[in-house]
Amino acid sequence: MGCSKWRAVFNFGHLKAQSKLSVFLTMIIIFTYLFYCLSGYCESLPRPVYDQQTTFINKILGLNDELKQQKLDPHKNSSPGSVVRELPGFDSVDSLMQGNDNELRPDNNISIANNFGSKTFPQAIIIGVKKGGTRALLEFLRIHPDVRAVGAEPHFFDRFYDNGLEWYRNLMPRTLESQITMEKTPSYFVTKEAPRRLFALSRHTKLIVVVRDPVTRAVSDYTQTLSKQPGLPSFQSLTFRNSTTGLIDTSWSAVRIGIYAKHLENWLRYFPLSKFLFVSGERLVTDPAGEMGRVQDFLGLKRLVTDKHFYFNQTKGFPCLKKPEGSSRPRCLGKSKGRPHPQISPEVLLRLREFYRPFNMKFYQMTGHDFGWD
Numbered sequence: 001m002g003c004s005k006w007r008a009v010f011n012f013g014h015l016k017a018q019s020k021l022s023v024f025l026t027m028i029i030i031f032t033y034l035f036y037c038l039s040g041y042c043e044s045l046p047r048p049v050y051d052q053q054t055t056f057i058n059k060i061l062g063l064n065d066e067l068k069q070q071k072l073d074p075h076k077n078s079s080p081g082s083v084v085r086e087l088p089g090f091d092s093v094d095s096l097m098q099g100n101d102n103e104l105r106p107d108n109n110i111s112i113a114n115n116f117g118s119k120t121f122p123q124a125i126i127i128g129v130k131k132g133g134t135r136a137l138l139e140f141l142r143i144h145p146d147v148r149a150v151g152a153e154p155h156f157f158d159r160f161y162d163n164g165l166e167w168y169r170n171l172m173p174r175t176l177e178s179q180i181t182m183e184k185t186p187s188y189f190v191t192k193e194a195p196r197r198l199f200a201l202s203r204h205t206k207l208i209v210v211v212r213d214p215v216t217r218a219v220s221d222y223t224q225t226l227s228k229q230p231g232l233p234s235f236q237s238l239t240f241r242n243s244t245t246g247l248i249d250t251s252w253s254a255v256r257i258g259i260y261a262k263h264l265e266n267w268l269r270y271f272p273l274s275k276f277l278f279v280s281g282e283r284l285v286t287d288p289a290g291e292m293g294r295v296q297d298f299l300g301l302k303r304l305v306t307d308k309h310f311y312f313n314q315t316k317g318f319p320c321l322k323k324p325e326g327s328s329r330p331r332c333l334g335k336s337k338g339r340p341h342p343q344i345s346p347e348v349l350l351r352l353r354e355f356y357r358p359f360n361m362k363f364y365q366m367t368g369h370d371f372g373w374d
């Protein structure tokens with residue numbers, strides 16, 4: 001009975017041989033596809049590209065530091081890779097932030113579906129410095145159609161090196177031949193092993209360092225820590241090892257990170273100066289288009305990010321992005337960027353400025369660029 005039913009379904013006797021063949025082939029294709037999907041491979045098939053660049057979708061500014069900490073802290077059995085898996089769209093971490101209307105956040109109703117291209121190791125990395133303006137630079141770069149970048153900080157060359165190169169490559173977005181892959185992890189600049197590890201992977205990687213007056217950078221760093229630990233001792237007490245002698249505590253990371261010449265020396269043992277671009281964190285705020293021009297030249301990109309992309313937001317006190325393509329509103333960085341700094345005694349700041357002066361001079365000499373911090 002069952003057999004005769006099937007015979008009826010597959011009874012092609014009335015069809016010509018040619019038609020039979022095409023029906024047969026069609027069925028083979030359908031069965032193969034069904035088998036493929038049931039085996040779980042459908043997800044890896046190329047999907048339509050709703051937004052070829054996906055840069056707009058990926059715009060995440062000011063990743064919530066606490067959330068980042070929580071997601072990326074290896075001691076909590078997490079990793080950047082797990083962020084990718086846990087959240088719909090790697091870059092949408094910021095969508096969990098509380099924020100004002102102008103915060104840059106992804107449009108969650110559009111899915112990221114760029115499965116074309118391949119995942120490659122970054123050709124350019126923003127290696128530092130913490131609180132220099134690295135997030136702003138990355139997000140401004142992501143407007144460029146030939147740039148694709150990881151939203152969160154991978155921390156591969158400092159925290160997750162043991163996860164292996166394939167783990168790192170897998171974090172990268174897919175890129176087409178014409179596009180470059182980028183990531184930013186500001187702690188690489190001050191990580192002793194980072195240059196050696198990166199050099200072992202590729203000596204051709206372009207390195208971008210966003211630098212900012214080390215004194216304001218230290219205050220910014222302190223402000224960030226204070227926002228997470230309200231009971232933190234004062235800036236003054238952390239700055240000095242001995243307040244009577246005025247000896248600066250260089251073991252405090254907020255101070256140590258600002259000794260740029262020392263960290264750069266470590267990098268120059270592996271990479272020539274020509275591989276570096278030093279971006280002024282100050283100019284990134286006062287003249288974002290100008291600084292972006294230099295960055296695009298360095299990366300060999302057409303100068304497509306220009307002054308028409310920026311406007312100065314008076315409330316935020318920083319440049320923000322005018323309506324990016326496909327978006328209905330302007331976008332500023334999140335609340336964790338551009339926090340008001342606490343008042344620090346002018347004497348403390350002066351002492352710190354004196355401390356940094358020789359290191360700054362050395363840094364200007366090494367880079368051939370006077371950043372005007374003194």
Ligand SMILES: Nc1ncnc2c1ncn2[C@@H]1O[C@H](COP(=O)(O)OS(=O)(=O)O)[C@@H](OP(=O)(O)O)[C@H]1O
Nearest residue numbers: 130131132133134135136220318319333337338339
């Ligand atoms: N356009 C724009 N909008 C907001 N903020 C801007 C912008 N450009 C540069 N900056 C400065 O970036 C500082 C934060 O630096 P980072 O992004 O490198 O910080 S982090 O290391 O990733 O935490 C941040 O430091 P604070 O002002 O101390 O919060 C800003 O001064």
